[in-house]
Amino acid sequence: MSVQGSHGHSHSKSPQSLRLTKGAKKVLEVLERTDELSSAQDIHSALRSEEDSPPGLTTVYRSLESLVQLGLVQAVDFGDGERRYEMVKPGExxxxxxxxxxxxxxxxxxxxxxxxxxxxxxxxxxxxxxxxxxxxxxxxxxxxxxxxxxxx
Amino acid sequence: MSVQGSHGHSHSKSPQSLRLTKGAKKVLEVLERTDELSSAQDIHSALRSEEDSPPGLTTVYRSLESLVQLGLVQAVDFGDGERRYEMVKPGExxxxxxxxxxxxxxxxxxxxxxxxxxxxxxxxxxxxxxxxxxxxxxxxxxxxxxxxxxxx
DNA sequence: TGGCAAATGAAAACCGTTTTCACTACTAAA
DNA sequence: TTTAGTAGTGAAAACGGTTTTCATTTGCCA
CATH class of the missing domain: 3.30.1490.190 (Ferric-uptake regulator, C-terminal dimerisarion domain)
Structure with missing residues (x-):
């Protein structure tokens, strides 16, 4: 239930991305089988090394934002300049x-x-x-x- | 006692800045009389509005780093992309x-x-x-x- | 099947922070 | 007091993670 602000001005999150998009599903899959915290870039390279047409970095970021909003993923910031993410198991x-x-x-x-x-x-x-x-x-x-x- | 990593590669902090420089003193003064957390930019503008030749932003950053090392100031990161600082009262x-x-x-x-x-x-x-x-x-x-x- | 909103990717913009580099201010030795 | 030599400083550039922009593609559905 950690809270995560965004870098910029964070426009209240309009219609889009309330559904689990294709990209978001792939991102979630990576997090699902990863026990450590992963950065956006981690996830991106993981996908790139296993998919033939992996989602771009932008999509990874957007997916993570949605997943956090959906409560499926939590963001953690250690203050080293790189945000990490992990799956939230319900109730956990x-x-x-x-x-x-x-x-x-x-x-x-x-x-x-x-x-x-x-x-x-x-x-x-x-x-x-x-x-x-x-x-x-x-x-x-x-x-x-x-x-x-x-x-x- | 919060821990604060640095953005880049953080070269183990050589000789310099183990003393309280002039710039660092001014930075500390601002933090001393501020009860809220302040970002580097906050501190910089505070100084700019009250000194005739205020330290530059670079110096503010460097001072903050030293002050953290000296244990006089602690850094806090909420994950919104901007680091905040506050004075550490000893033992507190x-x-x-x-x-x-x-x-x-x-x-x-x-x-x-x-x-x-x-x-x-x-x-x-x-x-x-x-x-x-x-x-x-x-x-x-x-x-x-x-x-x-x-x-x- | 045509139309539209949502999703996507590449590239550019952003922005806090760090590095570089030339210059200045101290400080300590002579 | 002059003279190094070292530490401190500022401006500007570089950095790097993240966000925006915008043109294009995808997918749903009437």
Missing amino acids: HHHHLVCEVCRTSVHLDQCLVQQLEESIQAKYKFEVRGHILEIFGLCEQCQQAMTPAGKK | HHHHLVCEVCRTSVHLDQCLVQQLEESIQAKYKFEVRGHILEIFGLCEQCQQAMTPAGKK
Whole structure:
């Protein structure tokens, strides 16, 4: 249920794209079988290497936007300038451990924030609609790979 | 303690900027008296409207990078394409309620994640170094401003 | 089957951020 | 105090992910 603003001016999303277009289906397929977070470009190259006439990058972006709107996909932003996406399994909601070195990410098995929302709502009169929680650090391998000396 | 990757390749930050330069001081002053999150451009225009020879945008960016490195400022990314910054009061760590309509943000008075870090560390063998938690929704005013009809 | 709205792709525009490079301001040594 | 040498700065260009534009194609349906 993470919320994702858009770069530019985000015109309220008109008629189009409320249906699952052909391109969007292909994008969703890629995300369906990918366990890690994927950027638009990741998805685009995945498709290009397996389809004979893959959707263009533009279509991938547009599809992702629709899929997010449809609630089938969630966008995550680590602040490194590249947005990542992943499938949302219905009723599932979770966060990630993101390794700062190798950038791999692991799902946390449940949402840590849900219980807090109610009290925030009461205390701040703030209507909670979504949240981003990402935890950064070092995965096990990268901890080991970092020799005591190199521990910048 | 939010973590902030950089856009490009982030050359490990050489000698320079480990001291508080003149430009950085001005940037810090702006953040010091601002209670909301500010983007680089915000800071730049603030300075331009009050100094006779204000630091350029480049310097603002460079200063912010240094200040983050020095731990005096933290960067926050909502995924709308614009990074925001705020002063870090020593020992303080908190998160924000961000209104999706008017984009104002309010501090939560404490960190909601700290208690979790230890158990994450144990369970996932993941060395936690930082996290991002931002909660999105509607502030009180914007809730009211949204007439039942206009509730897109 | 003809007409239209939606979908698509290529290329251009965007825009926040970073890099480059020439120049200036400090600072420390002589 | 002059003289390096180093760090800081600004303007402009480069970058790169994302969005827009616009001409074309696709697919639905009356």
